[in-house]
Amino acid sequence: MAKEALSNKVGSFPKSELYTSFHKKIFGQGLATSEGQKWAKIRKLANFALHGENLKGMIPEMVASVEMMLEKWKDCHEKELNVYEEFKILTSEIISRTAFGSSFQEGQQVFYMISRLVLLADRNMLSIRLPIISKVWRSRDEIEAERLEEGIVKSIMLMVKKREDNAKSSGEVADGYGRDYLGLLLKGYHDDEDETKKISMVELIDECKTLYLAGQETTNSLLSWMILLLSIHQDWQDAARKEVVDLFGHDRTPDVDGIARLKIISMIISETLRLYTPVFSGFARETHTETTIGKLVVPPGVQIHFPFMTMHHDPEIWGEDVDAFKPDRFVEGIANATNNNPAAFMPFGAGPHACVGFNFATYEAKVALAMILQRYSFRVSPGYVHAPSSVSMVRPENGVHVILTSL
Numbered sequence: 001m002a003k004e005a006l007s008n009k010v011g012s013f014p015k016s017e018l019y020t021s022f023h024k025k026i027f028g029q030g031l032a033t034s035e036g037q038k039w040a041k042i043r044k045l046a047n048f049a050l051h052g053e054n055l056k057g058m059i060p061e062m063v064a065s066v067e068m069m070l071e072k073w074k075d076c077h078e079k080e081l082n083v084y085e086e087f088k089i090l091t092s093e094i095i096s097r098t099a100f101g102s103s104f105q106e107g108q109q110v111f112y113m114i115s116r117l118v119l120l121a122d123r124n125m126l127s128i129r130l131p132i133i134s135k136v137w138r139s140r141d142e143i144e145a146e147r148l149e150e151g152i153v154k155s156i157m158l159m160v161k162k163r164e165d166n167a168k169s170s171g172e173v174a175d176g177y178g179r180d181y182l183g184l185l186l187k188g189y190h191d192d193e194d195e196t197k198k199i200s201m202v203e204l205i206d207e208c209k210t211l212y213l214a215g216q217e218t219t220n221s222l223l224s225w226m227i228l229l230l231s232i233h234q235d236w237q238d239a240a241r242k243e244v245v246d247l248f249g250h251d252r253t254p255d256v257d258g259i260a261r262l263k264i265i266s267m268i269i270s271e272t273l274r275l276y277t278p279v280f281s282g283f284a285r286e287t288h289t290e291t292t293i294g295k296l297v298v299p300p301g302v303q304i305h306f307p308f309m310t311m312h313h314d315p316e317i318w319g320e321d322v323d324a325f326k327p328d329r330f331v332e333g334i335a336n337a338t339n340n341n342p343a344a345f346m347p348f349g350a351g352p353h354a355c356v357g358f359n360f361a362t363y364e365a366k367v368a369l370a371m372i373l374q375r376y377s378f379r380v381s382p383g384y385v386h387a388p389s390s391v392s393m394v395r396p397e398n399g400v401h402v403i404l405t406s407l
């Protein structure tokens with residue numbers, strides 16, 4: 001039923017209005033929250049930017065970002081490291097470089113401001129706004145959120161201006177904006193020939209915000225939980241390392257062909273996404289007319305939520321060992337792992353709004369994990385305290401502390 005509703009073939013389950021003014025400030029009218037023509041226009045662009053040859057072309061940037069992180073780890077032999085904080089910088093660096101031709105350092109303020117907005121949104125999820133009073137009085141959080149929003153817009157505008165100036169000085173305005181996401185958005189913004197492709201500055205800014213958030217927090221969560229699970233399950237860590245070393249040795253960097261052959265790591269990624277589903281629940285959808293879903297007749301005005309995490313922990317689908325880390329449940333594919341119910345596994349959502357960064361995230365996780373396994377073994381630090389929390393994503397509240405051993 002969840003898949004049917006998310007597939008939304010007849011347009012019966014559009015996304016609901018965002019919960020609070022805080023969420024509106026985070027996502028604006030970006031890809032993750034828009035519908036119809038507006039969504040289709042940007043989705044086409046994002047598909048082009050994040051798939052195929054463009055995606056393959058991003059692998060050297062992913063590798064370079066991981067190398068930067070590993071360079072810092074050189075003095076960490078037998079020391080404790082909070083990989084959650086390390087991956088926060090890594091995933092920010094990767095999305096900054098690949099989508100915006102920038103760097104973590106340059107985008108640092110935007111990342112910080114977006115994370116702060118996410119915290120405020122979570123804190124105010126259930127706060128009630130009184131219609132008249134809220135017009136004249138704003139809470140401290142609302143005032144801070146407004147300042148943050150202004151700051152984010154300002155920083156993105158600076159990045160946009162820099163790219164426009166570069167294009168002008170190169171003399172190639174049409175193609176000089178670049179082929180990354182920012183370049184494609186700017187081309188759309190300056191497109192005077194085709195009204196259907198034209199993008200407004202507000203849309204452009206909302207898309208940048210969406211990608212800064214969606215492209216960073218999610219993969220950070222995946223990588224952190226994966227390292228934790230492999231620290232606990234040393235047999236799987238050894239198996240994954242063997243696979244990597246057989247393919248790339250201890251110092252050859254991962255390439256496209258090799259990445260496609262990382263079967264054990266693919267299984268580990270799936271099992272991690274099942275146990276610690278970063279996006280634990282999709283955006284709510286809402287019926288606008290009476291709609292039939294499966295055998296259910298849903299009246300108009302009903303909000304539908306998609307608890308991906310709960311679906312991934314249903315013993316009827318996954319068996320009695322549902323809570324155990326068993327990557328080999330995916331060895332024969334998703335249909336086999338889900339007792340012939342593949343729609344029960346949807347860490348990246350389903351239907352037209354399914355994650356546009358699915359391949360990007362998978363490449364990123366494989367490249368990072370492979371390069372770490374080539375150089376280090378790792379085990380859980382005695383200082384680690386297990387505290388998964390769900391502030392926007394399923395994240396480790398106290399970080400993931402491991403002890404690294406150089407190989």
Ligand code: HEM
Pocket residue numbers: 031032033043050095210211214215216218219222277278279281282283284346347348349350352353354355356357358360361
């Ligand atoms: C492990 C990593 C990731 C997970 C688990 C994940 C999960 C998801 C899920 C479940 C959705 C659908 C939400 C819904 O339908 O309500 C989604 C949508 C989206 N994701 Fe991801 N995501 C990940 C990484 C990324 C990355 C790296 C990017 C960008 C580079 C990205 C960009 C987006 C965007 C823009 C959407 C909205 C798509 C649309 O509505 O058309 N995601 N993601």
